[in-house]
Amino acid sequence: DYRTWLADIALFxxxxxxxxxxxxxxxxxxxxxxxxxxxxxxxxxxxxxxxAPESLLFLEVQASIGGExxxxxxxxxxxxxxxxxxxxxxxxxxxxxGQLSDSRSRFLGLKPPKLFSISVRGRSAxxxxxxxxxxxxxxxxxxxxxxLSYETLEFAAPFSSxxxxxxxxxxxxxxxxxxxxxxxxxxxxxxxxxxxxxxxxFVLQPKRxxxxxxxxxxxxxxxxxxxxxxxxxxxxxxxxxxxNGNADQMENGADDEDKEDPLSDEQYGYPKAESEKWVxxxxxxxxxxxxxxxxxxxxxxxxxxxxxxxxFHDKEYxxxxxxxxxxxxxxxxxxxxxxxxxxxxxxxEEGKSLELLHKTQVEGVxxxxxxxxxxxxxxxxxxxxxxxxxxKRLLRKCENKLFPNTIISIQTYxxxxxxxxxxxxxxxxxxxxDENQLYIFADDCVPRWLTASHHVDFDTMAGADKFGNxxxxxxxxxxxxxxxxxxxxxxxxxxxxxxxxxxxxxxxxVQFHVGDVVTCLQKASMIPxxxxxxxxxxxxxxxxxxxxxxxxxxxxxFSHLEMHMRQEYPPLCGRDHMAYRSAYFPVKDVIDGDLCExxxxxxxxLQRKIADELDRTPAEILKKLEDARxxxx
Numbered sequence: 001d002y003r004t005w006l007a008d009i010a011l012f013x014x015x016x017x018x019x020x021x022x023x024x025x026x027x028x029x030x031x032x033x034x035x036x037x038x039x040x041x042x043x044x045x046x047x048x049x050x051x052a053p054e055s056l057l058f059l060e061v062q063a064s065i066g067g068e069x070x071x072x073x074x075x076x077x078x079x080x081x082x083x084x085x086x087x088x089x090x091x092x093x094x095x096x097x098g099q100l101s102d103s104r105s106r107f108l109g110l111k112p113p114k115l116f117s118i119s120v121r122g123r124s125a126x127x128x129x130x131x132x133x134x135x136x137x138x139x140x141x142x143x144x145x146x147x148l149s150y151e152t153l154e155f156a157a158p159f160s161s162x163x164x165x166x167x168x169x170x171x172x173x174x175x176x177x178x179x180x181x182x183x184x185x186x187x188x189x190x191x192x193x194x195x196x197x198x199x200x201x202f203v204l205q206p207k208r209x210x211x212x213x214x215x216x217x218x219x220x221x222x223x224x225x226x227x228x229x230x231x232x233x234x235x236x237x238x239x240x241x242x243x244n245g246n247a248d249q250m251e252n253g254a255d256d257e258d259k260e261d262p263l264s265d266e267q268y269g270y271p272k273a274e275s276e277k278w279v280x281x282x283x284x285x286x287x288x289x290x291x292x293x294x295x296x297x298x299x300x301x302x303x304x305x306x307x308x309x310x311x312f313h314d315k316e317y318x319x320x321x322x323x324x325x326x327x328x329x330x331x332x333x334x335x336x337x338x339x340x341x342x343x344x345x346x347x348x349e350e351g352k353s354l355e356l357l358h359k360t361q362v363e364g365v366x367x368x369x370x371x372x373x374x375x376x377x378x379x380x381x382x383x384x385x386x387x388x389x390x391x392k393r394l395l396r397k398c399e400n401k402l403f404p405n406t407i408i409s410i411q412t413y414x415x416x417x418x419x420x421x422x423x424x425x426x427x428x429x430x431x432x433x434d435e436n437q438l439y440i441f442a443d444d445c446v447p448r449w450l451t452a453s454h455h456v457d458f459d460t461m462a463g464a465d466k467f468g469n470x471x472x473x474x475x476x477x478x479x480x481x482x483x484x485x486x487x488x489x490x491x492x493x494x495x496x497x498x499x500x501x502x503x504x505x506x507x508x509x510v511q512f513h514v515g516d517v518v519t520c521l522q523k524a525s526m527i528p529x530x531x532x533x534x535x536x537x538x539x540x541x542x543x544x545x546x547x548x549x550x551x552x553x554x555x556x557x558f559s560h561l562e563m564h565m566r567q568e569y570p571p572l573c574g575r576d577h578m579a580y581r582s583a584y585f586p587v588k589d590v591i592d593g594d595l596c597e598x599x600x601x602x603x604x605x606l607q608r609k610i611a612d613e614l615d616r617t618p619a620e621i622l623k624k625l626e627d628a629r630x631x632x633x
Contacts, residue, residue: 010056011035012077012093020044020098022079024053030081030089032098044098050105051085054112058093059126061138078143080126080136082113088128088145092619102619106145106630107529108134118158119166120181127168129153131528139185143626149189150179187633188543193290196223196281201307206319208351211287214304214323216280221273222297229271276330278303282323282345284352293352302327302341306369312389313374320389321345321354322376324366340365342378342387342394360387360394368420370410372431377417379407384419384429384438400438403427404500411455418461420453426461426473427502430483441483441495442475443502446585454521454534460509462534462546464518467584470536470546472510479504512590513583516540526633533632545632546590557614557624558591564610565595569602596625 010022019035030047034040059078079100081089091103109131116127126136133148133156151172159169159178169178183189197215205212221229265271280303284294298304306324323345328338340362345354364381371377375397376387382403387394409420417429417438425444432439448465456462459475495503516538525532526545534546549555566577577595581587599607599621607618614621 008053008056010058010079012058012060012095020058020093020095022056022058024056024081026052028052030056030079032079032093032100034098045100047091047100047103049081049083049089050087051083053081053089054084055082055115056080057115057117057126059117059136060124061143080115080128082108082115082128082130084112086110086112086130088113088134102623104623104626107527108132109528114155116156116158118156118168120184121166127156129156135181137184144185145630146187148181153177191290193285195283196295197279200304203307203309203321205284205347205351206309209287210293210351211285212307212309212321212354213283213285214280214307215283216278216303216305218278218303218329219273219275220277220279221271222279226265226271275332276328277301278329280304280325282307282354284354286352293349294354296354298325300327301338303329305365305367308369308371308376310369310371310376311374312376314389317346317357319347320357321347322369324369324378325359326365329365337365339363340380342366342369342376344389344394358390358392358394365406367406367408368410370412372412372417373415373433377410377412379410379419381406383407384410384417386431386438398436398438400429400440402440408450409453411453411461413455413458416458418453418455420450420463423447423449425450426453426463426506428475428504428506440502442479442504442506443497444473444508445501445505446508452518452521452536454523456523456534461506462510462521464514464521464536466517468514468516468518469584470510470512470514470518470521471508471585473506474509475504475506508585508588510546510590511585511588512546513581513585513587514538514544515580515583516542527630530631547628547632554624554628555591558596558628560614561596561599561610561621562591564613565599568606568610569595569598593628597629599625 008024012020021033021035023031023033025031028049028051030049030053032044034042034044057080059080061076061078077093077095079091079093083089086107086109087105088108089103089105091100093100108128111130113128113130116129118125118127120137123138128134128136131152133150133153134145135148136143136145153170153172156168156170159167161167164178164180167178167180169176195213195215197217197220200214200216202211202213278301280298282296282298282304283292285292302325304323304325308322310320310322311318312320323343325341325343326337327341330336341359342362343359344357346357347353348355362378362380364383366378366380368379369376372386376394378385378387382405383399383401384403384407385399386397388397403419403421404424406422407419408422411418415431417431419427419429421427425446425448427440428442429438429440448463449467450463451466452464454462456472459477459480460472462470462472464470497503518536519539520537522535523532524535536544536546571577577592578587581592599610611618611621
């Protein structure tokens with residue numbers, strides 16, 4: 001007698017083992033029942049869940065296909081439960097006793113997940129349909145749960161035909177769609193948008209969420225000059241632009257559109273110009289449709305170096321765009337330039353286009369721009385300058401010339417300014433509005449060639465240098481409180497440091513050698529409802545993440561796991577792992593996730609040995625690794 005409201009059921013049938021039935025109830029439980037004729041519908045185990053199950057599905061993971069006896073050898077059986085609160089609950093089922101163990105959960109979306117069984121590369125897989133579709137599959141011995149780059153689906157089923165061996169037929173609104181799943185194992189789905197020149201920086205237009213990209217190249221021709229030279233080359237050679245010299249064939253309607261361009265710039269490289277010639281443009285791009293809504297070509301040998309959006313006190317124009325450019329830049333035999341400029345544009349046509357208001361000439365290269373309290377901060381060489389908006393040009397308000405080399409980054413928070421120097425790491429500054437002065441009150445004691453920076457919190461900055469190191473620096477708590485509680489600012493104003501440095505120093509709290517030059521740092525959350533991580537990108541195209549631990553137990557566990565992995569699984573070429581991660585500075589308070597992720601690739605006896613040292617089972621270690629991965633992506 002089973003007196004309860006049923007939400008969903010799932011059936012698992014085997015010829016040589018006991019068949020099982022999973023029943024989800026509205027009392028927030030999942031029961032495993034036996035279908036053995038001797039004790040049919042006998043309750044084998046009960047699992048309590050956080051919400052009523054919406055959908056249930058058994059997923060059998062096969063370790064090998066076609067063994068010596070010709071049968072499939074399953075490695076595990078998972079019961080997947082899509083709950084009404086948007087969580088996917090996954091637990092391991094013993095195929096003999098029906099007992100449940102090793103439960104794991106992950107939030108998929110606002111809608112209750114609907115689970116469907118499909119086939120991917122000859123193996124059983126699971127399609128989860130929530131606010132967005134997810135795919136659960138086995139790849140290289142690991143279970144992956146990856147979001148699909150597709151629109152929201154309502155129902156799905158496996159589909160097979162001569163043209164589509166392993167497809168999926170689905171319902172999306174009032175449309176029936178058939179698609180295939182490929183590129184398994186990849187974390188991101190990329191869309192390539194060709195640009196005119198090399199992209200340097202971009203910012204997000206706040207209202208319409210459009211990208212404003214600055215592009216520039218040295219020793220190159222503009223797009224119009226390249227096209228004119230191309231036509232002249234074809235005319236001189238008597239060849240059509242499609243590479244076919246038979247004009248009669250073209251006039252007779254021969255279709256040459258499918259033929260490749262014999263002189264493609266993308267394949268053979270763009271023509272080179274004089275080294276002192278620069279080309280640059282400003283592009284407004286809609287990321288949803290990958291279309292360019294505005295393209296402004298800079299004239300007079302100007303190159304764009306920095307960009308930011310700014311809201312001045314004068315609300316007449318709303319959000320404006322500031323672009324720092326330089327004219328006639330030369331690096332050899334001696335660094336030289338004609339002039340620097342700061343262009344101010346306003347957004348028109350609902351942010352899809354730009355209109356120049358004015359441009360202001362400066363004496364150096366404006367490598368860094370940032371909004372600050374209704375004004376514009378600009379880093380021009382070693383000078384930090386504050387500008388306000390005027391009718392015909394920007395108006396100087398105050399400046400500080402005490403920075404050692406060249407300012408390349410500026411971040412702000414309240415009345416603090418965090419300045420990154422190209423050779424001397426970070427400088428902490430404070431703006432006194434009553435005195436209209438900028439003061440440097442702290443800097444780093446380690447000289448670093450800065451390539452990327454990001455503001456983490458009120459006292460902490462994250463940075464990367466050109467030798468492949470990522471580091472965090474923090475102002476001591478007592479010093480930060482002392483500076484904020486100083487009502488007159490006299491301590492900052494009159495206190496002097498040693499050797500032309502700031503009176504106070506920041507502490508290094510994190511140090512890690514990535515092994516590649518980091519070009520950008522950004523705080524972001526890659527999953528809905530997840531905590532933020534520090535994402536970084538490198539010059540070779542890698543994307544990584546630094547995630548902060550929230551409990552001391554996790555720190556102890558992963559520290560010991562990393563220690564055992566260093567000892568039991570040394571690098572292939574024999575280099576010491578700790579020496580590599582400490583190539584320039586000793587590694588500090590960072591655990592190498594890439595090394596820990598190699599634990600499932602170890603032989604089973606070695607996995608058990610490490611697990612025994614940690615007083616855990618291999619399954620518990622794999623669960624901890626999966627939970628850590630799911631917090632990031």
